[in-house]
Amino acid sequence: MIPSIPHPLGNLIRSVVPYPELAFAINAVIAIIGICAVAFGSAIVLVYMERKVCAHVQCRLGPMRLGFHGTFQTVADTLKLLFKEVYAPGGADKFIFYLAPMIILTSPFLCLCMIPFDYNLQVMESPVAIPLIIAVNGFGILGILLGGWASNNKYSLLGALRGGAQMISYEISFALLLLFIVMMSGSASLQEVTASQAGNILDWWIFKVPVIGFLAFIMFLVSSTAELNRAPFDIAEAEQELTGGYHTEYNGTAFAMFYLAEYINLVTTSALAVVCFLGGYLPPLIGIPVIDSAFSLVPGFIWFALKVFFMIWVYMMIRWTFVRPRIDQLMDLEWKFLLPVNLLLIAAGAVFISFGWIL
Amino acid sequence: MFSNPFFTDLLFYAVAGAILLTAILVVTVKNVLQSAVFLIISFIGTAVLYLMLHAEFIAMVQVMVYAGGVVIFMVFTILLTSHLGETSFTVKAPRMFIAFVFSVAFFGVMTKLLLKEPGLTAAVPHSENSSSLTSIAMRLLNIGEHGFVIPFEIVSILLLITLVCSITIARKDKGEK
Missing domain, CATH: 1.10.10 (Arc Repressor Mutant, subunit A)
Known part of the structure; x- marks a missing residue:
């Protein structure tokens, strides 16, 4: 199984380059460059966006000095981080200490490969994309656990254990909600999940299944916020209690990698929410012919980017408006509320399918 | 999978070498957490072998259950029982000897059984849709x-x-x- 790139560019290179292996290598390099561009580009934009959203929620202005309204602030911050000296604390396990940031970056990049940004704009179209995304999410937990342990710091270890327990718990809800969508659309491939929502805005899975689609979307928001380790569920960092949690001892490039993973995860989770509930790259047709034809002219990846940024904005508003629960309240929410409701939701979904109550 | 079998062979030997190397490191490294990390790399190597045989689903399950599930729970357990991860452990000579005898015996039985099978050929990738x-x-x-x-x-x-x-x-x- 060579992950073929279903893009006209990939076909062009396959037809021009005489050896299939060489064409595959060139295509792979192009895909890697594309994924890296999306990842690093979005991380820089998102850090700026986060600071601005946070500032405006708190009635401040945020970064204003560097460039127009502080646009170059994140570039300066990134440069500062990259030029810092990287060192491990004394007594730390150096091998695991430097391995942890690399492990934590694997899962967001793998997820990014499977996201269909447009009909032709996807690195790997896999028939088992959703189970694969659930599977590689485990590496994020592993990176946090190893990083927290290798720092040789009690705060880091506590943060890592709390974060690990939280992510393992919420992964169940996260996976079950994705499987709810798999059950509804009848396919685990993200391209086919998108295709199953073709039509107008009421055909998106959030509206297509009456009531429980919206319920599933809200639960997805909660469980993915916890899965992302973002406030209000940032138990792993909790800077007021744990001075920064699992990445207390990290600095320079290694810290930048943790930070980068957090923001790419934000992009991939928002993209998953968009693909599963909000119609992916399909335009939001509302049934009025004039507006619909104008909307259909806009390329799919622009719609996709707009929806993703809307979702990211929602996550940011959640982050800056809610307060953090205690760790036991967090666990209660998952095990005593979200999980039973999730099981009921899946049963209700089966009832809806068999009775044909889907719009 | 590639048009030229040379590349398939190259990939196989690279992956198999990585699996063997990390599997040896799992038992020789002194730190339990480092063993767990090498175990994950070894499991992912196995998943790549499955992918080469077109068994996509099995490869995905391998990553999900072993690399993503079992090893993470092992790491969690090691961290909760705090002293296991912090001090390196040593294995005494008698235990080493028993382990050596068992592994040689296992290897011998497996090779004997494999060689008994007539018409042993290289693994052939299954048809695209069967798995x-x-x-x-x-x-x-x-x-x-x-x-x-x-x-x-x-x-x-x-x-x-x-x-x-x-x-x-x-x-x-x-x-x-």
Whole structure:
């Protein structure tokens, strides 16, 4: 199984380059460059966006000095981080200490490969994309656990254990909600999940299944916020209690990698929410012919980017408006509320399918 | 998978070498957590071998269950029992000897059994669709002659019972505080 790139560019290179292996290598390099561009580009934009959203929620202005309204602030911050000296604390396990940031970056990049940004704009179209995304999410937990342990710091270890327990718990809800969508659309491939929502805005899975689609979307928001380790569920960092949690001892490039993973995860989770509930790259047709034809002219990846940024904005508003629960309240929410409701939701979904109550 | 078998062979030997190397490191490294990390790399190597045989689903399950599930719980356990991760452990000579005898015996039996099989050839990738998610699902949920719907449902009920039981065990009793 060579992950073929279903893009006209990939076909062009396959037809021009005489050896299939060489064409595959060139295509792979192009895909890697594309994924890296999306990842690093979005991380820089998102850090700026986060600071601005946070500032405006708190009635401040945020970064204003560097460039127009502080646009170059994140570039300066990134440069500062990259030029810092990287060192491990004394007594730390150096091998695991430097391995942890690399492990934590694997899962967001793998997820990014499977996201269909447009009909032709996807690195790997896999028939088992959703189970694969659930599977590689485990590496994020592993990176946090190893990083927290290798720092040789009690705060880091506590943060890592709390974060690990939280992510393992919420992964169940996260996976079950994705499987709810798999059950509804009848396919685990993200391209086919998108295709199953073709039509107008009421055909998106959030509206297509009456009531429980919206319920599933809200639960997805909660469980993915916890899965992302973002406030209000940032138990792993909790800077007021744990001075920064699992990445207390990290600095320079290694810290930048943790930070980068957090923001790419934000992009991939928002993209998953968009693909599963909000119609992916399909335009939001509302049934009025004039507006619909104008909307259909806009390329799919622009719609996709707009929806993703809307979702990211929602996550940011959640982050800056809610307060953090205690760790036991967090666990209660998952095990005593979200999980039973999730099981009921899946049963209700089966009832809806068999009775044909889907719009 | 490649048009030229040379590349397939090259990939196989690279992956197999990586699996062997990391598997040896798992047992020789002094730190339990480092062993766990090498174990994950070894499992992912196995998943790549499955991918080379077009068994996409098995590869995905390998990553999900072993690399993503089992090893993470192992790491979690090591971290919770704090002293295991912090001090390097040593294995005494008699235990080393017993382990050596067992592994040589296992290797010998396996090679003997493999060589007994006539017409042993290299593994051939299966046809594209036989191991896809759809065909496995059709087989598992089939109520016909070749279906496995009853075992599948029993296993899923077992998993549900496990989930409910674990919540019940973890729950605080009314009087307890």
